[in-house]
């Protein structure tokens with residue numbers, strides 16, 4: 193178990209044809225404590241994906257450092273699992289094949305692979321679909337497999353980039369409940385990114401509100417609802433109060449960004 | 455039952471109607487042929503009657519010469535095609551995903567790609583002689599550049615996210631290439647092979663233009679000298695049928711080997 197430190201990190205994407213680059217992330221500092229469920233919420237295009245990709249090691253910061261425990265993050269690795277917004281199952285592998293992929297790379301024995309895969313298949317409720325191919329699954333099922341695939345190798349932290357963004361609202365609600373249950377069961381450290389304020393409050397313990405271009409952390413809101421969370425959480429007065437607050441905060445940002453664009 | 459909509463774009467039609475339209479279309483072609491030839495509207499050394507073609511078939515199948523030609527052409531086409539595939543598929547996969555390979559290969563392939571292969575025949579004769587190698591080389595050259603570029607497109611189309619998932623699951627670069635990039639390209643590669651198998655067959659006459667003593671191309675060219683038009687027709691029909699058979703075979707192979715691809 194380890195703490196994720198994001199320390200004064202910036203990322204400037206170079207402009208395609210010379211010129212000034214795009215400042216996607218501007219001097220962001222935050223920490224995700226051990227076993228915590230942290231969420232980053234912010235308007236579209238504010239740099240959430242970029243920040244998460246840096247934590248995954250898929251993007252290099254142009255300034256600052258990221259550390260997991262006492263290890264500097266210099267590239268991707270199996271100690272940080274990632275669930276992407278788009279569907280990224282390997283279509284040529286069955287559900288089981290997908291989930292076992294990382295274990296095979298790590299040279300885990302057949303028997304143990306089976307056991308661990310079965311455990312997470314049950315955890316995401318897909319035991320019956322072990323031998324199905326991705327093309328036979330719905331969007332929600334594919335994302336459940338993706339979550340199981342990221343968890344099965346027992347990473348130190350799970351990075352999630354709007355994994356439920358493409359789902360219909362019914363399915364999304366169920367997936368959010370499932371995720372709070374998984375977190376309650378495993379206390380796996382999670383950094384979850386979304387632009388959906390309700391989703392952020394429903395899921396997280398700590399919500400980092402991000403500003404639009406250049407991306408910065410504007411404020412951090414603590415949310416204390418007990419886990420696993422359910423529909424009742426959504427209707428409690430505290431929920432509505434927190435939501436008002438974050439709404440106002442992000443609205444301010446979006447308006448500011450629009451003025452800058454004009 | 456509602457009346458089927460036959461003229462709506464992207465709208466399927468009932469299977470029975472599909473087959474019926476195909477039969478009518480083929481029958482119309484044959485009917486026109488019959489009217490023109492049996493009706494004596496066109497001289498028989500320009501357009502033989504179906505009876506004459508059938509008689510040529512019976513005769514040449516009976517004395518075995520037809521099968522000798524079929525075998526000669528098939529072996530030339532398959533050898534050239536397989537050799538081209540062995541080079542083009544791996545090269546194309548690398549070219550589509552490694553810019554450095556693309557930079558090295560693209561100028562050459564794009565230059566040669568539009569050259570008619572027949573223009574290279576004299577050079578080939580000079581370099582490899584007039585034996586079997588020359589015929590195989592014509593098919594090889596006819597296929598290899600086009601196939602490389604089509605496979606490169608397939609490879610370039612593989613979602614980068616799929617490779618990134620691999621890295622976050624602990625894969626090395628080599629593992630990403632072999633265990634993700636390669637399988638991900640398979641359906642597209644099979645399609646490219648199918649298209650280029652057709653291309654290979656279209657080069658059979660060019661391949662047997664010079665110093666051949668057997669093969670369907672030779673059979674056709676030889677028949678032209680004696681004005682045996684019915685043999686020319688027979689050759690054309692047989693090449694068409696062989697193309698059709700290999701195409702169906704590859705289609706069947708794709709479905710059998712890649713049940714996961716839609």
Ligand SMILES: Nc1ncnc2c1ncn2[C@@H]1O[C@H](COP(=O)(O)OP(=O)(O)OP(=O)(O)O)[C@@H](O)[C@H]1O
Nearest residue numbers: 205206214216235236237238239240241242243387
């Ligand atoms: N590879 C890249 N090259 C150049 N600019 C980029 C690149 N990736 C992202 N950007 C820019 O960086 C900014 C942040 O992008 P990012 O995808 O991180 O935002 P986001 O908050 O995830 O948005 P969304 O909610 O739409 O997913 C955007 O202005 C985007 O145009």
Ligand SMILES: [Mg+2]
Nearest residue numbers: 240241242353
């Ligand atoms: Mg994003």
